[in-house]
Amino acid sequence: MSGPENFEDEFGKEWREAFDDYTQTPPNAVWENIDKKLTYQKMVYYKRSARIFQYLSAAILLLAGFLGIYTYSFSQNSQSRINDFTAEINHPIPLESMKFGVENSFSNLLSFIDESDSECKSDYVDNVQLNHFANNQDNNLSFGSSGVQLIALSNERQSMLEMVDIEALEGLSSIAPNLNVIVASNIENHEVWKLADYSYLSEEKKVSDKKKVWAGFDAGASSFNPNYQSAGNTTLNNSLSSSSFQFSGARTDAVESQSPQIEESMSVGNTVSLGLNFGLNLSEKWSISSGFRYNLSEATNSTNVIVRSTKVQEAIPASQEFNNVSQVNNAVSASTVLEYDFQDVELSNEFQFASLPVKAGYMIYNKKLSIELNAGIAANFYLGNKLSSSDNQFADVSIGPGHQSAYKEISFSGLAGIQLGYLFLEKFEVIIQPNYQQSINSLTKEAAEFDASPSGFGVSTGLRYRFN
């Protein structure tokens, strides 16, 4: 704004002075409308923010739940094995009866407590070596880097702990360190006996028989961030078809001014999906899977110019997506345009895709509970999109794949996720999977005046059946 240089125009100066400092209170309805819109904008913002936190919270809760179930299940199973095989301290079992098909010189499995971490460990010990060290009254034992090892010795009258340096025990080998062993002992003779518990092997064998081929279905929800980028402010002339209606040139009452500038954007929304899937365990750790998914994604388009014509009752928002849409071209032609208004419009943009994912998975943990990391690629087939408004004054426009649409018929995206599974009834498995998806290439054709490479975080749940 210039200021005083216009003062030489006395006429203008008189008018300026006449309006200077004049105030007039607007009607109450103006503030009421502003207040309503501000409240609505806040609600939309918090609703969108809440969705992300909902997904994160759901994923964290599910992960915590699975870890809790896993921890409880493991501790229960360990205890049950110990309870089933506890030896009676008052009646020690002779060594000879406890040989379970292992090497003669390594027939004793010693269970001891590592004081450094209170963990119960097991090792095979030669009979001679065991007696030698159990009877050793030398208090100057040196302890190896594996820490202090304690042997529990007890009878009906008393119990005591003797410390043993595990590294000092020659010939020890950890053949099956995960075996649970119940120890009986004779405190007077400093002898210990043990009973090897192999019951866990049947559990592992059971798990390794997990069925290799599976099929199932799942449903999921995720955020949909279109990562929209416009080529820049485009003129209405460029965006609303080059041949159907060049309103500046075709009209006889040509105006001197340029076409209005369109400002368009697309904001974050969400996706819901349904899928059928199948997979194959290639080994104990690796698997491969594929399937078919249907995705319905919604985002919000904003634009600032609307077009009114005699052929369509509702106004048509000017959008870069309408470059080649015949539905729009037919309704709006140079001879029937009434006016172009600058008005901020928000449209719901609903996309439909069919996708074929292929993923590889790596099992971190594979028992009744399973945890798998997976990653892969999906081919996404564009089925169409629809722009609509909740306000009846704007026309809906549906666009399908083909030359009319700004979107490619096939695009690709990268997938990554953490899959948590629980096996029940031997053949059924329920799956929960937080995941992330990122487009590898743009959804839009090269000729389009905007770019969209969607990404999103989400969670899916499903059910699988394992075949022989």
Place this chain on the structure above:
Amino acid sequence: MVFSDEELIKGCVKGAAKYHQALYEKYSPKMYPIALRYSKMQQEAEDILQEAFLKVFQNIDNFRQDSSLPYWIKRIVINTALNHQRSKLYLFPMVDVTDLKNNTTKEITLSSLSYNELLDLIKKLPSGCQVIFNLYAIEGYKHHEIGTMLEISEGTSKSQYARAKSLLRGWVEENNKINYERAGEF
């Protein structure tokens, strides 16, 4: 309670509703007359004012304080009014006007007219003349600045202003003449 501009800005950036309302109540009485000057009807002026203040609240965290707050709000109101008028400007072509009656030698006085009468005269102007008269005579923009804002030539801006001036002079003189005649009757 009256807040300073700094308090209003801080409160609006945080999104507090009471600061939004306080800012509106402080500055809307000054901005509403501006919206009225750029529109033909009161409803249109109310729409301009509403849209302008929504833009103020949405963009207040971008306000750099290199100008005063009321000046910044006024710029937004004027730009919003221009956006509303821009489409109509294409339907009412603005070209150089050469057939103007030159009445510049005669002095006129506006003191006999009320604010509302002056406002009505401005609203009577053709849309293009109304916008350019407001921008040049009352807001104080230069013709080349108006040309850039409205994407017209500087010559068009000058000629449209001259036309507005001619029309307004004629109407004011007519109004003054009527007032003198009525005074004579009494």
